[in-house]
Amino acid sequence: MSNLKTLLYRLPIGIVLTLELARSPGIASPTSSQSFFANQSTIQLAQSNPPPPPTNPDRSSAGGRRDPSNCPQDTEAATSSPLLTALSPTTKPGFTLSERPTFLVYVPKTSAKNAEFSLRSRESRGIYRTTVALTNTPNLINLTLPTQTPPLTVGQPYTWSFAIICNPNDRLEDRFVIGMVQRIELDSARLRQIQQASLKEQVALYQKADVWYDALAVLYQLRRSQINDPSINTAWRELLQSGGVDTINEEGKRERGKGKGNQ
Known part of the structure; x- marks a missing residue:
């Protein structure tokens, strides 16, 4: 038993999270990295009634935050900026139409x-x-x-996590947040209406259909290309607040991008 405990304490965050949620086989891990407000990015929006919503993390903090504190070595920074936050709704289901959404x-x-x-996946695969x-x-x-990952299955809830690796030699010191996402489908007429609309109109149509992630993705794109448009910034804040994600302020002026859609 002591050997088992020692092994568990040495597991990386991916497996620690798995033990919390259930169990997990292997995970594909291609890598690449890129740049908020500096570069343009092509955000892919994929594709009747929505299925029952997934159960969101029962947390009062934004984005299903599980361990919001800063890394032990970053105690000074904790007083000057918001905490690690997943932009994932906590007050409503996190729906997307995309096969491979943006987070x-x-x-x-x-x-x-x-x-x-x-x-x-729901089974923690x-x-x-x-x-x-x-x-x-x-x-x-x-x-x-990225394109090599399988598309999200319609109607199935997924859990995503983002962990800051505070100490590579002790993954128990990771600071991480989680979010929930579920792909749905719309009828062809509503989908065609969205696809033919301008980006600003798409935001309103996505919100009307309760497709939170895709509305966020389009607003993110608009904020980068039209940084001085006050109506876009207002829509951004209102969307975050509608999902219970209200801790993000205007200090973020850059971004790092990863995966398909970043150029």
């Missing part, structure tokens, strides 16, 4: 060099995992599932 995470100022993103370089924080990081 956003606010990372506070940290001396940690790397983080880890992972996606798991590992779908995707990758390492993210933290070269310039505070930052809003975007990650889009």
Whole structure:
């Protein structure tokens, strides 16, 4: 038993999270990294009634935050910026139409060099995992599932996590947040209406259909290309607040991107 406990304490965060949620086989982990407001990115929006919503993490803090504190070595930064936050709704289901959606995470100022993103099925089967370089924080990081990952199954809830690796030699010191996402489908007429609309109109249509993640992805794209448009910034804040994600302020002026859709 003592040997088992020793082994558990040495497991990386991906497996620690698995033990919390259930169990997990292997996870694909291709890597690549890129840049918020500096570069353009192509956000892929994929494709009748929505299925029952997934159960969101029962947390009062934004984005299903599980361990919001900063790394032990970053105690000074904790007083000057928001905490690690997953941009995932906590007051409503996190729906998407995309086969491979985009995820956003606010990372506070940290001396940690790397983080880890992972996606798991309802059965805690590992779908995707990758390492993210933290070269310039505070930052809003975007990650889009690459084409080699299987598309999300319609109607199935997934859990995603983002962990700051505070100490590579002791993954129990990781600081991590989690979110929930579920792919749904719309009838062809509503989908065609969205596809033919302007980006600003798409935001309103996604919100009307309660497709939170895709509305966020389009607003993220608009904020990068039209940074001085006050109506976009207002819509951004209102969308985050509608999902219970209300701790992000305007200090994030850059971003790091990863996965398909970042150029």
